[in-house]
Amino acid sequence: MKTAYIIDSTADLKEEYRDHPDIFLVNLSVIFENGDVFEDTKDENKVKQYYARLKEEKVPPSSSQPTPNQFYEVFEEIIEKGYTDVIGILLSKKLSGTFQTCRMIMDEFEDKINTYLVNSSSTSYVIGSMVEQSMNMLEAGLSHKEVVENLEWVAKNQDTYLTVKDLKNLVKGGRLSATSAAIGTLLRIRPIMMFDDELGVKLFDKVRTDKRVVQKLQDVLVEMATKFKEKLDVVVIHGDNEALATNIIEKFKEKYPSLNYQTFYLGPVLGVHGGYGCIGLAFIPRKDS
Incomplete structure (x- = not known):
């Protein structure tokens, strides 16, 4: 049994989890008035550049969710690497359509891999904490169903x-x-x-x-x-x-x-x-x- 995790780029992770081989990322992006696209990032130098530009912009940029194709590519990679289960933990479905897009694509792969999707009801390190807790619970012997139920409890109580x-x-x-x-x-x-x-x-x-x-x-x-x-x-x-x-x-x-x-x-x-x-x-x- 091998479990993969899909998270989005708004998630924050501790340093030791940032290059974890079981974590797969889909990126959101920001679009400025002149059409410039700024990909969501955790690189502090790039983030500082972004905020410097944000202060100068008269019209606020808009955000764009991951494309369906990004999710297709991630799921195909996960299956190709031999994972048996995948848990998606994404930013609040009230803040973005990312959750619904993942659900739509996930349904197409449910005959090839066991799929579970969790609405974090938040973003940032809420997602990161849920990923860490999930890994710990699976290592402790909990089933995927039990893990998802516990993650939903975390989302409800955070x-x-x-x-x-x-x-x-x-x-x-x-x-x-x-x-x-x-x-x-x-x-x-x-x-x-x-x-x-x-x-x-x-x-x-x-x-x-x-x-x-x-x-x-x-x-x-x-x-x-x-x-x-x-x-x-x-x-x-x-x-x-x-x-x-x-x-x-x-x-x-x-x-x-x-x-x-x-x-x-x-x-x-x-x-x-x-x-x-x-x-x-x-x-x-x-x-x-």
Whole structure:
């Protein structure tokens, strides 16, 4: 029995998993107004170049999901390499059509390989954590069905938040009116958005300073660490705002030093919506421990 994993380019992985032979990647991309295509990437130098350009663009770029052909190529490679099972773990189906495209192609291969598809209900290291947990659970002897059920539990119980530095990004994304953004900017309001399975993204709270952002998210940390008895992954992702991301992790470690903390740059595709300076944060319960 040999298991492959399909993830998308919004996923973040620990360094030791980035070149894992069982993990196969499909790429999303960003398209600028002039037609330039910027492929989603985790290369920090390229990501910094992207955010530098994003600050200068008057019209926000759009994101593009993987083509069906990308999925066909990945499935054919997986089958050719002798895998018996494949688990797809992809970004929230409320944020992209990537999940549905994978489902459509996966159905065509179900007579050649055992297929399982999981909606992460999020993105970034939520996907990375689920891949790691899945590998650990299979190694511990759980069946693929049991693993998928546990991953769906993780997806249901994780919480992901996003706060933007510039409210105009929410206007561009159609989630805030220009008038509300102008008033919010004047009052220095920082909305904290929360990923939601039904709505995609919803308002969680409104604060006025970075300090209050950290305090509010620290309250969530206490709640989640208590609920899951500190069996928790915590990830901070940022749109070229490393100082604030580091500050959040340091504050969290004062309260819970033993948790698994990760920090990543927000990739180009997710950066379309969050914009320069944004902060994303996810609390991911561990089912494999």
